[in-house]
Amino acid sequence: MAKIELKHLYKDYEDGKHAVTDFNLTIDHEEFIVLVGPSGCGKSTTLRMIAGLEDITSGEIVIDDCVENHLHPKDRNIAMVFQNYALYPHMSVYDNLAFGLKMKKISKGEIDAKVKEAAKILDIYPLLERKPKELSGGQRQRVALGRAIVREAKVFLMDEPLSNLDAKLRFQTRAEISKLHKRLKATTIYVTHDQTEAMTMATRIVVMKDGLIQQVGTPREIYLKPANVFVGKFIGSPAMNFIEAEYVNGELIIGLIRYQLPKSIVNQLQQRDYQEQKIILGIRPENISIVTEVEEQSNNLSFVTEVEIAELMGAETLVYFNVNEQQMILKVNDMGFYNSGEKIALSINLEDMHFFDKVTEMRLPLHVENNVHKILERESIKL
Amino acid sequence: MSKSMETPLPLRILNLILIGILCLTIILPFMHILALSFNNGMDAQKGGIMFLPRDWSLENYTEVFKQNNLINGLMISIFRTVVGTTIGVGLMAMAAYALTVKTLPGRKYITLFIFFTMLFSGGTIPYYLVLTDLNLTNTIWVYIIPSLYSVTNILLLRTFFNQLPMSVIEAARIDGSSEFKIFRTIVLPMSKPVLATISLFTAVGHWNDWYAGTFYVRDEMLKPLATLLQEMLTRQDALADILLRSSGSQAYEMLDRVSITSESLQMATIIFVVLPIVCVYPFIQKYFVKGITVGSIKE
Numbered sequence: 001m002a003k004i005e006l007k008h009l010y011k012d013y014e015d016g017k018h019a020v021t022d023f024n025l026t027i028d029h030e031e032f033i034v035l036v037g038p039s040g041c042g043k044s045t046t047l048r049m050i051a052g053l054e055d056i057t058s059g060e061i062v063i064d065d066c067v068e069n070h071l072h073p074k075d076r077n078i079a080m081v082f083q084n085y086a087l088y089p090h091m092s093v094y095d096n097l098a099f100g101l102k103m104k105k106i107s108k109g110e111i112d113a114k115v116k117e118a119a120k121i122l123d124i125y126p127l128l129e130r131k132p133k134e135l136s137g138g139q140r141q142r143v144a145l146g147r148a149i150v151r152e153a154k155v156f157l158m159d160e161p162l163s164n165l166d167a168k169l170r171f172q173t174r175a176e177i178s179k180l181h182k183r184l185k186a187t188t189i190y191v192t193h194d195q196t197e198a199m200t201m202a203t204r205i206v207v208m209k210d211g212l213i214q215q216v217g218t219p220r221e222i223y224l225k226p227a228n229v230f231v232g233k234f235i236g237s238p239a240m241n242f243i244e245a246e247y248v249n250g251e252l253i254i255g256l257i258r259y260q261l262p263k264s265i266v267n268q269l270q271q272r273d274y275q276e277q278k279i280i281l282g283i284r285p286e287n288i289s290i291v292t293e294v295e296e297q298s299n300n301l302s303f304v305t306e307v308e309i310a311e312l313m314g315a316e317t318l319v320y321f322n323v324n325e326q327q328m329i330l331k332v333n334d335m336g337f338y339n340s341g342e343k344i345a346l347s348i349n350l351e352d353m354h355f356f357d358k359v360t361e362m363r364l365p366l367h368v369e370n371n372v373h374k375i376l377e378r379e380s381i382k383l
Numbered sequence: 384m385s386k387s388m389e390t391p392l393p394l395r396i397l398n399l400i401l402i403g404i405l406c407l408t409i410i411l412p413f414m415h416i417l418a419l420s421f422n423n424g425m426d427a428q429k430g431g432i433m434f435l436p437r438d439w440s441l442e443n444y445t446e447v448f449k450q451n452n453l454i455n456g457l458m459i460s461i462f463r464t465v466v467g468t469t470i471g472v473g474l475m476a477m478a479a480y481a482l483t484v485k486t487l488p489g490r491k492y493i494t495l496f497i498f499f500t501m502l503f504s505g506g507t508i509p510y511y512l513v514l515t516d517l518n519l520t521n522t523i524w525v526y527i528i529p530s531l532y533s534v535t536n537i538l539l540l541r542t543f544f545n546q547l548p549m550s551v552i553e554a555a556r557i558d559g560s561s562e563f564k565i566f567r568t569i570v571l572p573m574s575k576p577v578l579a580t581i582s583l584f585t586a587v588g589h590w591n592d593w594y595a596g597t598f599y600v601r602d603e604m605l606k607p608l609a610t611l612l613q614e615m616l617t618r619q620d621a622l623a624d625i626l627l628r629s630s631g632s633q634a635y636e637m638l639d640r641v642s643i644t645s646e647s648l649q650m651a652t653i654i655f656v657v658l659p660i661v662c663v664y665p666f667i668q669k670y671f672v673k674g675i676t677v678g679s680i681k682e
Contacts, residue, residue, distance in 0.1 A: 053553050074559040086550035090572040103559030151558070 001029040002064045002077075002154040002187045004050070009059035011045050011211075019045040021211045023059070032181050032188045036198040037208035037234070043191045046208075047157050050189065051080050063155065074103070076155070079148035083160040085140045087132040093119075093143050094128040100151045118146045121180070138169045145177070149184065156181075156188040162197065174200060195235050199223065207231050225354075229361040232282045232354060238318060241283045241328040244358070248276045252301070255324030259301045262350065268366045280361065282354035285318070288330035291347045301348040310338035319344070413657075420444070420654045424647030443651035446643050450611055452603055460608040463526040464589040471531045472582050476574070478532065479540035480566050501534035514599055525599045526607065530589065536581045543577040544570060579670035587660055612652045619645040 009023035020042040027033050035043035048054040050061055052073035061068050068076050079100075087096050097115045106114075119125040122142045132140055141161060148156055161177070162170045178201050181188055192198055198205045199219045207214040207222065207230075215227035226232035232240040246253040250266040253259075261269075294302045308320040308327070312335060319330045319338050330346065338344070355364040390398070414434040419427050420443050422436040431437070447453070481487055482494055505513070510529075511520075519525040547570065555565045571578065596610030606614075623645055 051553075051557060053556070073553075073557045078557065080554065080557050082550045082554060084548065084550055086548065086554040088551060088555070088569060099555070099560075100558035103564070147554070147558070 001185055003027065003029055004155065004187060004189075005060070005062040006046075006050070007060040007062065009046065009049060009061070010057040011042070011049060011054065012057045018211050020049070023213060025206060025213070025216065027187060027189065029187060030185045032190065032201060032203045033206060034190045034192060034198040034202035034204075035206045035208060036192055036195060038193060041208040042211035043208050044159055047159055047189060047191050050155070051078055051157050052076050077153050078155040078157055079151040079153035080157040081144050081148050081159065081161045083163055085132070085144045085164075087140060087143055089132050092129050092131055093124060093135070096132070096143055097146050097150050100147060114150045118149045121149065122146045137165055138173065141165060141173060145180070149180070154186065156186045158188065158190040160192055163192070163194070177201065195237065199235070205235075207234060225363065226282070227363050229280060229282070229356050232356075236284060238285050238329045238331065240354070241285060243281050243283070243323055243326050243328065244278055245281045246276075247274055247279050252281065254281075257301070257303045257323070262299065265350075265366055265368065269364075272364065278358040279364070280356040280358055282356060283328070283348055283352060285329045285331040287348060287352035288328070289347045290330070290332060291345045294345050299350055301350070301353070302345065304343055304345050307338045307340055307342045307344055309340055416650050416653055419647060420650035422647065424644035427647055428644055442643055443647045444655070446648055447612070447615070447651050447655055450615060452606065452611055453608070455604055456606055456608040456611040459523065459605060460590060462523070463607060464586050467527045467530055467589045468582055468586045470527065471585050472578060474531050475533065475536050475581065476540055476571065476578065477566065479537045480544055480570055482537070482541050483544045484562070497534055497537060511599070520599045521601050521605065523605055526589070526592070526595055533585070536584065540574070540577055540581060543574055547573055575670045579667045583667060586663070590660060591656065609656060612656060616645065616649055616652060619648050
């Protein structure tokens, strides 16, 4: 385990492309940090800079109070699992696992014990004599993990280790990596573009876009309070719905729908000089409820719309509909029948609405006493 | 491969026919040369021999083996081939690997510098003067040192190394390998096909080279097999020429008594020179395989 501090990291390429810009993050001992973002967002570059495989343009990488900017990868005491396994093809599984230990000039007996122990943990003991070409994709990835385990490094770096596995195997291996982390307690930095992996494995998630950190937080924080429209869109499946609304005289106007905001919210918006302008409203698909009729008197945003299409996903159903010519999705936990063109009444609780600035697309930090706060409070007590 | 992805039968037959023709163009001339080498030289001049000797004779080979320095020449050839190929391929591989390392200072300029020598050479006389200044002429090292590098081979190796999965090399780097250890324990074992090819090219080049022995070496004991055989052929040609220029009928009588001609001797020489390479080939054939990195990375 180790404490990692990444201070003002920059990576610029010769062609002028900025891969990573002002990356700041402190990672505590035993943390499992997931860097998540779309392709080309700089997450792998950041990981490679920490590994020493990529030079940094400026900034500092500090591991356990030691600046490691110019240390060779082998001197950083890190282990890395690659997306494409990167096994040594001419060596047996045993030799693949033992290679790093041999480089450290550890005695043969100790190497043997460590390799066999790792092989037992990963359930690859019977495969030790095989060559990588004789293994399935899942087995190869286990060997790659084993190679990292035997090193007993203080930092584990994982670059999309599950992306080449099929869905079932990915699900299994994901759980195994989480278990492994709990067992080994090594500080881990994991790169993925899969938000499900990020949500299920991370102690904290770092969402990146265009080389910039968009948000750092626990999975709950990221999901419940996305810092901007991008994070809201990227985390969650199906993605958060975004709809443009006009804010006029304390009312939100979405086409023909008018919604009177509570006074506390109006005051907060006025404090931020919001008068008559557009804002973006974000709503998670599971926070839209189907009601029997429009609730005229309630505090909820309520309206009638038509079902465009419904997709049965198993125990849940996704219903697509339009509001003011903007497509939205709602998720219901039933297997009900929803026919195209069918009229449905929908209701959205104020507590479940996310407000974003139209220009900056940043979250408006409006204080709404709601479930989100209760959940996050519970989490902070737990932490 | 699924059945639908398989090559259609007519195309496979066409492939087989084309490859068959290609094989025949190589095998048939070799068979023809073999037949001529075991045939009486004068009889062979009458023509009509294809793939089987008509008048069996071992005299061509006896003549080849009559050379005094033949065994010594064979040893020189073996020495220069083994040592020259081993050191040469090793150094070329190291140079090529260094050129693939992105952090090598001045990599572009070094590559350009090497490439330049492929396009423009110094010429025979400057080359000879350099060899003399280095005291290489009339030593065995004149066969080894100047041929330690070949730009074409370095570029071939570099291209192959560039195609190796970078992540495997990076994994070794993280595992604690030094660059030389990565080269020795990871890169070389993964590059067996290209190393086998380059080794074969280099070894054949060394084995067949008669030029260096002819122009840069005077000591008979330092001449390789190819040079000795080349000299023998020249002598045989000269002898036939002298005989033909002397009084006509006597010459024909003498030639009638001789069962070796310059052509038949040439055929035996070719077989004698080619045989070692033919014998070695099956042992290195297994390295000419594709997919040495199978299982290493997810393609």
